[in-house]
Amino acid sequence: MKFKAPRGTHDIWGKDAEKLARLEDFARTIFRKYGYGEMRVPVFEDAALFSRSIGESTDIVEKEMYVFEDRKGRKLALRPEGTASVVRAYLENGLSQALPVPKLFYMGPMFRYERPQAGRYREFFQIGAEYFANPDPTADAETILLAREIVGSAGVTDAVVNVNSLGCGKCRPAYRAELKKYFSDKKGLCADCQKRLEKNPLRLLDCKIDSQKFSDFPKMSGYLCDECRGHFDKTRKLLYSAGCEFVVDDRLVRGLDYYTRTIFEVRSNALGSQDAVAAGGRYDNLVKELGGEHTPSVGFALGSERVILAARNAETVFESGAPATRVFVAVAGQGLEEAAFKLVSQLRKDGPESDRVKKILTLSVRTVAEGPFASKSLKSQMRLADKFNADKTVILGEEEMKRGVIVVRDMKSQEQVEIKAEEVTGR
Ligand code: HAM
Numbered sequence: 001m002k003f004k005a006p007r008g009t010h011d012i013w014g015k016d017a018e019k020l021a022r023l024e025d026f027a028r029t030i031f032r033k034y035g036y037g038e039m040r041v042p043v044f045e046d047a048a049l050f051s052r053s054i055g056e057s058t059d060i061v062e063k064e065m066y067v068f069e070d071r072k073g074r075k076l077a078l079r080p081e082g083t084a085s086v087v088r089a090y091l092e093n094g095l096s097q098a099l100p101v102p103k104l105f106y107m108g109p110m111f112r113y114e115r116p117q118a119g120r121y122r123e124f125f126q127i128g129a130e131y132f133a134n135p136d137p138t139a140d141a142e143t144i145l146l147a148r149e150i151v152g153s154a155g156v157t158d159a160v161v162n163v164n165s166l167g168c169g170k171c172r173p174a175y176r177a178e179l180k181k182y183f184s185d186k187k188g189l190c191a192d193c194q195k196r197l198e199k200n201p202l203r204l205l206d207c208k209i210d211s212q213k214f215s216d217f218p219k220m221s222g223y224l225c226d227e228c229r230g231h232f233d234k235t236r237k238l239l240y241s242a243g244c245e246f247v248v249d250d251r252l253v254r255g256l257d258y259y260t261r262t263i264f265e266v267r268s269n270a271l272g273s274q275d276a277v278a279a280g281g282r283y284d285n286l287v288k289e290l291g292g293e294h295t296p297s298v299g300f301a302l303g304s305e306r307v308i309l310a311a312r313n314a315e316t317v318f319e320s321g322a323p324a325t326r327v328f329v330a331v332a333g334q335g336l337e338e339a340a341f342k343l344v345s346q347l348r349k350d351g352p353e354s355d356r357v358k359k360i361l362t363l364s365v366r367t368v369a370e371g372p373f374a375s376k377s378l379k380s381q382m383r384l385a386d387k388f389n390a391d392k393t394v395i396l397g398e399e400e401m402k403r404g405v406i407v408v409r410d411m412k413s414q415e416q417v418e419i420k421a422e423e424v425t426g427r
Contacts (some may be wrong), residue, residue, distance in 0.1 A: 002341035008122025047077035053084035053258025078111035119274035128301030135296035141238035155314025268310035278302035328385035329371035333398025340372035
């Protein structure tokens with residue numbers, strides 16, 4: 001029987017694994033600059049945490065969660081997103097007291113039973129951030145700038161920020177009612193939208209089938225209460241003064257119910273229909289709904305695979321600094337395995353300034369060393385050195401060792417030099 005990775009999941013290796021690690025490295029550096037600390041939360045949680053936070057009637061909770069029972073019959077779910085878990089952890093660990101400015105970031109896999117396609121998976125990686133207990137528009141603007149900076153630093157050059165305001169518990173109900181009235185008269189809505197009309201009419205605005213059919217629909221901007229309008233105006237002003245370009249998008253809504261006021265998406269044209277590389281917004285009521293004090297908060301998450309896809313023409317950004325020099329250590333003859341093994345270990349340990357590295361490489365860069373493969377013939381070791389893309393191959397030969405020398409071959413020019421063995425093996 002042959003096993004395959006489950007549908008919608010993928011193995012990440014080689015260049016892709018390097019890119020993911022690089023993206024996470026960039027993000028960590030940028031998060032620290034903005035004063036964020038790292039948070040690691042469980043990959044599974046009480047399923048009710050997600051249904052309470054994200055909303056019972058959302059697609060994520062209704063159709064996409066991986067729910068299971070453990071051996072004691074507890075109903076658990078693989079996390080479909082990070083916000084609910086981080087809010088739970090914020091409350092459980094008393095972080096409102098422990099952290100003077102509670103800003104937390106996280107990264108890791110999320111799980112949603114969606115129809116897989118390019119840029120949409122059932123297991124995908126997110127990098128996210130939550131900024132607690134700041135009701136001011138500065139927190140909204142800062143979060144948007146942060147998301148854009150990470151996406152931009154990864155090489156997504158065409159990223160566009162879209163913003164909208166969803167209002168609050170005071171002004172949204174009237175808007176919802178108005179939207180429902182507007183769409184109730186429309187003929188030919190898709191089956192999903194007919195259901196959405198009852199439960200969540202706002203979602204009709206981002207329906208891939210129906211939304212473009214209508215343009216004279218009521219806009220939330222016409223229904224915002226004074227406080228929400230003031231908040232949205234200020235957020236836009238702050239973004240503008242920070243030099244962040246953005247588009248106000250009346251159709252922008254979210255697939256998670258916890259949002260209030262500002263919502264945003266960072267989009268790239270390079271992605272086709274799954275064009276959101278990052279998304280987020282304000283959620284002023286969620287902490288209270290999960291049992292805490294009233295704690296207005298804001299956050300976002302980016303989809304790592306999507307950022308990497310959107311940045312695929314900016315390869316260089318993901319390359320990890322100065323290229324390493326690759327050294328292959330081969331043996332020719334009996335009884336040299338130990339000396340060769342020691343040399344490889346020393347090369348891996350040595351810094352670029354070490355005499356040993358300088359002697360072999362005449363270069364002061366990082367070293368990646370491989371070998372020895374003493375059970376292979378010299379010929380197949382050299383073939384392997386080629387495949388390994390070695391810049392230099394160090395050959396420990398029986399004859400040469402008797403003369404106290406080892407051979408260093410430059411793999412490009414094929415030139416060979418002998419150097420004193422004691423200078424590199426330390427004997
Ligand atoms: P979300 O919009 O559901 O928001 O997901 C954020 C990002 O994750 C999306 O913009 C997309 O790049 C990526 N993503 C989502 N689903 C998939 C998928 N099936 N395959 C690949 N990538 C995907 C949230 O998750 C919120 N927790 C964001 C947030 C944090 N809001 C406030 N704080």
